Amino acid sequence: MGLNILIILGHPDRFSFNHALARAVCAVLVENRHQVVFHDLYAEGFDPFLAPEEIPLDGRVPAPIRQHCDQLQSADGIVIVHPNWWGQPPAILKGWIDRVVRPGVAYRFEEGDCGEGVPVGLLKARTALVLNTSNTPERREFTEFGDPLETIWKRCIFGLCGVPHVRRRMFNVICTSSLEQRQEWLAEARKLAAELFPAQIQA
């Protein structure tokens, strides 16, 4: 048996390098006999609006979101692929975070805590891989913009939800890259995924 790996892709263009990255990672994980669940949020028309009645711990969660939650809970590993848009994911992926990474699924608060306390992470996954693309040179991303995606994924999201190992790689600059460079990046993404989620030894 392989691992349950959840891949979440948030990019509008199916010819994008983001799609190529997600497909490359998916392929190597399937080769290594993992069970992969792959969501291309744009292609699926994911609904990103968190409604007020959905917010509480016992809120009304629609069936499609409940299914996303079940997949997140049962994942042994998580792969996130998206471009750096304003130091954040695209809105559709932000909506997946808002709705799927919910209390009772990904974290909980101590009893009597309305949300002001220290949450307890609930995710089973020990490892996440975040692949980003950007047209901002790496040095400028740090000095000018402070690379908020690093903080968002490692501390605000996976840290809070109890996923201790988060590997993040931002590929840049995409818009001026050569075909050869992009092929190297795809190979690097495959290698990263295979290292983080190795083939399981047969019993």
Place this chain on the structure above:
Amino acid sequence: MGLNILIILGHPDRFSFNHALARAVCAVLVENRHQVVFHDLYAEGFDPFLAPEEIPLDGRVPAPIRQHCDQLQSADGIVIVHPNWWGQPPAILKGWIDRVVRPGVAYRFEEGDCGEGVPVGLLKARTALVLNTSNTPERREFTEFGDPLETIWKRCIFGLCGVPHVRRRMFNVICTSSLEQRQEWLAEARKLAAELFPAQIQA
């Protein structure tokens, strides 16, 4: 003549403290005879999906988004109101950023630059006010999560678009606050808005 002030609110619950904040700021700005454009993105059902054909400088921008762009361009001041969800705005407001804060409207690249260079801010507004709410105590927001919203609004968005003065105030902890506390916060928000966007002297 007053100033053109654009207020953007991103919260799903019309009984929320975010709505109270946005209404309070709107009221004081109208009292001071500014021209206010107010968007409650959830109430309006704002469509947050940036499509591939919309991305280029000369991309196909639908009429409702073009109107948002015109309002952003003509604003002398901008007010943003939203809760801190995972160190980011809710998805619907992220979609407003993705689609409305676009090239040719809010920033441009130098000729021959495909996006890898240093953008030039185009917004007329000199001042923005960002009001956030959170259930995370202030100290914990800094030490544990690094408060990415500070970086996102000041550096990644308004800094890039040429808005030099950004005042940000995060109100916390909302879920344990008393009515009296919230009334004080509303008064503080009104005062901030009146200071940043003072009534114009009659000619």
